[in-house]
Amino acid sequence: MPLVVVNAIEGRVTQDGCLDKIKRQCLLQKGQQAPENLDELYAGIHTVVHAFLRLGPGTLKPEVFENDLRDLKFPEEFVVDMVGVLYGPKRPSLDIALLRDPSTPHLPKLEKLQWRVDVIISSKYEILISLRHAVAAILREMGLLEQKSLLKG
Amino acid sequence: MSATLDEISNSKIVDAEWNFGVTASSSEMKVVGTTYLHLKLLVESGNGTIKTLHFEMTLPQFYSFLHELERAKSSLEYLT
Numbered sequence: 674m675p676l677v678v679v680n681a682i683e684g685r686v687t688q689d690g691c692l693d694k695i696k697r698q699c700l701l702q703k704g705q706q707a708p709e710n711l712d713e714l715y716a717g718i719h720t721v722v723h724a725f726l727r728l729g730p731g732t733l734k735p736e737v738f739e740n741d742l743r744d745l746k747f748p749e750e751f752v753v754d755m756v757g758v759l760y761g762p763k764r765p766s767l768d769i770a771l772l773r774d775p776s777t778p779h780l781p782k783l784e785k786l787q788w789r790v791d792v793i794i795s796s797k798y799e800i801l802i803s804l805r806h807a808v809a810a811i812l813r814e815m816g817l818l819e820q821k822s823l824l825k826g
Numbered sequence: 827m828s829a830t831l832d833e834i835s836n837s838k839i840v841d842a843e844w845n846f847g848v849t850a851s852s853s854e855m856k857v858v859g860t861t862y863l864h865l866k867l868l869v870e871s872g873n874g875t876i877k878t879l880h881f882e883m884t885l886p887q888f889y890s891f892l893h894e895l896e897r898a899k900s901s902l903e904y905l906t
């Protein structure tokens with residue numbers, strides 16, 4: 674039974690495509706044929722875990738949760754295991770796995786913003802005054818040089 | 827870039843626009859103060875659709891681009 678709990682929750686985190694493989698491993702480890710309704714057990718546990726995680730941390734007290742599980746006729750060791758996992762250290766990673774799951778609905782949020790402010794100095798249709806001034810100055814210098822070399826030669 | 831080359835092999839340049847500027851400010855500190863050349867080419871493909879190609883390059887990239895164009899020009903003149 675505890676194996677089933679662990680496997681179910683691991684399946685939640687890792688989201689393997691082939692759940693049958695996990696169940697077959699589970700069968701081999703136990704050395705005997707697993708109960709016939711293993712699929713339903715897994716689905717049931719999955720639903721409980723999913724419903725619990727949707728509530729958000731701190732909404733449901735452990736004692737209340739334990740009593741609810743016992744009312745649902747879950748065995749005691751199962752209750753202990755569930756509380757251990759769902760209130761324990763793995764809880765944040767489960768929440769993160771849920772967020773990353775593409776099937777959970779949530780609003781889009783801005784992840785990153787990169788920006789740039791450019792000042793255009795020159796373009797096809799307009800050359801700014803500063804460039805015109807520079808061009809005119811250079812042309813004048815070139816003219817002077819030309820005159821000088823003509824005089825010398 | 828090479829994928830674009832395949833796309834435009836049957837097209838011709840209809841119009842070209844450029845602008846040259848300086849990055850005054852940015853979220854990335856290292857590009858602030860750098861110059862860039864922005865080139866926009868209007869390309870018409872075989873079936874008449876017009877596509878705009880945007881390029882942005884630094885000054886050394888522009889010089890090598892110009893060099894390549896001059897090489898292309900001289901080989902065209904040599905062949906015709």
